[in-house]
Amino acid sequence: MGRSPCCEKAHTNRGAWTKEEDQLLIAYIKAHGEGCWRSLPRAAGLLRCGKSCRLRWINYLRPDLKRGNFTEEEDELIIKLHGLLGNKWSVIAGQLPGRTDNEIKNYWNTHIKRKLVGRGIDPQTHLPVHGGAATPGKALKPPSSATSPAEKERCPDLNLDLSMSLSFSSPTPSEVFAAADPAADATSSPTSAVPPRHARAICLCYHLGLQSSETCSCQENPSHHVLRYYRPLEEGQHTH
DNA sequence: AAGCAAGGCAACCGCTTTGCA
DNA sequence: ATGCAAAGCGGTTGCCTTGCT
Numbered sequence: 001m002g003r004s005p006c007c008e009k010a011h012t013n014r015g016a017w018t019k020e021e022d023q024l025l026i027a028y029i030k031a032h033g034e035g036c037w038r039s040l041p042r043a044a045g046l047l048r049c050g051k052s053c054r055l056r057w058i059n060y061l062r063p064d065l066k067r068g069n070f071t072e073e074e075d076e077l078i079i080k081l082h083g084l085l086g087n088k089w090s091v092i093a094g095q096l097p098g099r100t101d102n103e104i105k106n107y108w109n110t111h112i113k114r115k116l117v118g119r120g121i122d123p124q125t126h127l128p129v130h131g132g133a134a135t136p137g138k139a140l141k142p143p144s145s146a147t148s149p150a151e152k153e154r155c156p157d158l159n160l161d162l163s164m165s166l167s168f169s170s171p172t173p174s175e176v177f178a179a180a181d182p183a184a185d186a187t188s189s190p191t192s193a194v195p196p197r198h199a200r201a202i203c204l205c206y207h208l209g210l211q212s213s214e215t216c217s218c219q220e221n222p223s224h225h226v227l228r229y230y231r232p233l234e235e236g237q238h239t240h
Numbered sequence: 241a242a243g244c245a246a247g248g249c250a251a252c253c254g255c256t257t258t259g260c261a
Numbered sequence: 262a263t264g265c266a267a268a269g270c271g272g273t274t275g276c277c278t279t280g281c282t
Contacts, residue, residue: 055250107249110249
């Protein structure tokens with residue numbers, strides 16, 4: 001027995017959204033907020049599936065979206081975060097206010113990839129393409145031993161102290177992200193705003209070079225890693 | 241002006257994760 | 262502990278626009 005479809009495809013519109021549909025969705029969410037996406041279309045008078053409504057709202061209609069071209073600073077931040085996190089678009093988007101994961105993903109695939117290739121950097125590994133060091137399709141793989149200064153030198157584009165982020169013995173997540181964006185205050189973001197599923201990515205980042213999130217020896221819910229990132233550790237709290 | 245290719249991006253698909261009974 | 266529904270996510274597709282020949 002398979003999963004029931006999210007919507008009755010025969011009775012839903014597909015393809016590009018019309019202005020009228022946009023207005024219906026905006027008006028409904030303004031009046032009722034983001035509630036149950038599955039029941040929203042019917043309640044709002046839309047012939048769309050809930051998934052489609054959610055996507056349209058998050059990626060296009062949300063009032064806090066920035067739109068417009070990415071700045072050079074945003075470019076560099078995306079590159080740095082991608083070097084740390086890989087294709088965790090939603091986590092990366094979380095560090096760029098007003099930008100969506102879909103937008104960043106598209107921007108990465110159409111602009112930044114090319115930019116990195118132009119610099120002689122493999123977009124997947126963030127390592128120079130010459131010399132066969134790059135391994136297509138693999139996420140940034142930390143070395144098993146401490147990253148040498150020479151290794152750091154090989155990755156000028158990723159303006160991070162890789163010896164810290166990849167071979168650290170125990171940096172805090174805020175240190176990792178401070179390295180990615182020294183201007184950011186990693187302690188100021190509200191923990192409640194972090195979707196729980198981001199925890200794994202943060203955990204993964206936190207454990208880069210040591211162990212994967214799957215083999216983390218910590219028995220706590222991974223969300224504590226998010227707490228560690230978004231809020232400084234207090235005395236006596238769990239540490240690795 | 242027409243045809244074609246490439247680029248850009250909105251939207252969809254299918255799988256995973258989460259929350260709850 | 263388990264199963265299911267809902268939400269979230271990343272990869273992919275497809276259409277529209279732009280630039281080139």
